[in-house]
Amino acid sequence: MKHLDQAEHWFNRYGASAVFFGRVLPVIRTFISLPAGIAKMNLSKFTIYTILGCIPWNIFLTWLGFTLGSNWSVVEKYTRPISYTILALLVVFIIWLAYKIWNKRARKESKKDM
Numbered sequence: 347m348k349h350l351d352q353a354e355h356w357f358n359r360y361g362a363s364a365v366f367f368g369r370v371l372p373v374i375r376t377f378i379s380l381p382a383g384i385a386k387m388n389l390s391k392f393t394i395y396t397i398l399g400c401i402p403w404n405i406f407l408t409w410l411g412f413t414l415g416s417n418w419s420v421v422e423k424y425t426r427p428i429s430y431t432i433l434a435l436l437v438v439f440i441i442w443l444a445y446k447i448w449n450k451r452a453r454k455e456s457k458k459d460m
Contacts, residue, residue: 357385362395369399373432 357364361382368378382392414421 353381354385357381357387361385361387362391365392365395366399369396370403372429373436375399375403377436 365378365382365387368374379392410421411418
């Protein structure tokens with residue numbers, strides 16, 4: 347549980363920035379709510395930073411859509427592999443973190459049985 351405590355402490359300290367910048371980054375924006383909830387981030391603070399983080403992202407997407415118009419499919423061809431790479435890295439990180447937590451709990455249980 348030490349790692350979870352450290353993660354919670356980190357999120358309590360940097361959570362507002364993490365939520366704000368997380369809302370601006372593709373793929374991460376989808377998952378930033380999970381660590382915020384685990385760390386029991388204040389809902390009002392979370393909502394404010396979510397809104398503030400979504401504003402630049404949505405302005406950018408609106409501008410991009412207006413600028414690209416019907417040529418969007420050309421850009422998507424190049425951005426899709428980047429999105430899949432980020433998603434794959436995120437999945438690998440979550441699996442690694444789950445393994446570490448499970449392994450630590452298993453070691454604690456084996457020590458209790460002794």
